[in-house]
Amino acid sequence: MPDNQKFFHSVYLDTDKCCGCITCIKTCPTQAIRVRNGKAHIIKEFCIDCGECIRHCPHYAKQARFDHMDALENYKYKVALPPPSLYGQFNHLDDINIILTALTMIGFDDVFEVGAAAELVSAETRKYIAEHEEPRILISTACPTVTRLIRIRFPELLDNLLPLKPPVEVAAELARQRAVEKTGLKPEEIGIAFISPCPSKVTAVRDPLGITNSSIDVVLATKEIYPLMLSAMKEAKNNPMEYCLSGKIGVGWGLTGGEAAGILLDNYIAADGIENVVRVLEDLEDEKFQMDIRFVELNACPGGCVGGVLNVENPFAASSKLKHLKKYLPVALSHPEDFPQKTDIALTDEITYEPVYMLGTSMLESINNMVRLEKIMRVLPGLDCGGCGAPTCKALAEDHIRGKGDVHSCTELLRRYYLYGEDAFEELEEENSL
């Protein structure tokens, strides 16, 4: 992957397919989409790559950027990092080793399960909780969509983020070490490829939070690897190798509540689906949970990572299959004490607030603009119809104040002007409030 880019986004618009229907503007949890001149635009500062617009666009115009297999060509030794959610994509499967073996048949020299690294992260989380007695509630940093949401909307909660790397980064570091040990090649000759369930994790590699650089070289999409694997699986079934290093805890990370179960405490909250995530964060911010909670696991996708938009299988079916697969596994197969490779699991960089929704650069300017906003809001019809291309009347008013939109694009007021000659903005224009 090229150098880090701030506000890089995996999610983008295929302009040719977009017909400007405004379906997506309502589904975006951060109000990042506007339709202008008949096409959707994503405001890059607001977008958190949750993939909701991909999930909902009826014309398949919202897409995700990711790498393809040819990105691995220049590496001498190629290692695949399959996440637990990948195991839920296949039918009639009783053994994870079949999937891992199939990966070695489609062009990878080795596999390193993200689930194995997840068990190490679970152990580290337990240690962190035991060592930090303070009542601070810890919020998981495994779903990058959630971390991104917190950094633009919930600055007060940044201190609550669990300062540990997500399992996928830990897996990449350990996989590279193991490959160097096995082959004697230089670290940069090893290509580490993550098979992602979601655009958010593609973004997390290009523009990581909490670490300076990602250790992942290539990010593939589950939906693109899936057909290649299907044909290899038939043969892999006959002679599966013994690769599997993850147990119930590691595999469980693909499902909502799985990470929380790995801390072996019961005072946790686990929520999935972006709307539920927002609700929990709002209540956490207001200290509304009057109960004993130590840990909060949040997954942007319904059901957890099995619900990621780059997957193939229905999230609920995938979830059922994962449960079946982990049923007969031991609790955990990877333990920090005897794991042959070691790495530091702590985050290295601070995650800081991005005040993207600010109305002004100073308090005075903000107050003035808030006054204007209130005045404009009194004039706008309050229908939130989306006709102007903004998701709500308030979003249009804010765009206007930020110089990014114009309240005159309100279609309802245009209609009234056309039919009845009412000029709703006359007064505001006269007193220079627009």
Added chain:
Amino acid sequence: MNSNDSLHFQYVVSKDDFTHAGSASSDVKNKLKMMNVDAAAVRKVSIAMYEGEINMIIHAYGGTIDVDIYEDRIVMCLKDTGPGIANIEEAMQEGFSTAPADVINLGFGAGMGLPNMRNNSDEFNIESEVGVGTTVTMTVYFSS
């Protein structure tokens, strides 16, 4: 606009409406977040005001909240025409509660309302008359 002018909002809190409890404080919080107010102040305001809203619903049959935002501070004035508080000093003690049992079952009314409001504001004033109502004024200063 000069620095003594304020931005004014009024919220009406209705009686027994637990499902919408917190809507006024969350609206104020979201406004402050767009206005360069430091995170610590936003947090104090939203906790103090949320407690106030809940108090109004539990004890006071609803009321109104007037919010004024200045360059350096926010003033929240919560007014109700409820039963009033006979012994303010006692009501200000942590753990003292007169909430009805059905409300306590909802998880509210632990007797932390008024103390929490005071602990989360920089200036706190309460006036109450039995049979007339209660007015609580809270000020939180922003750090520049």
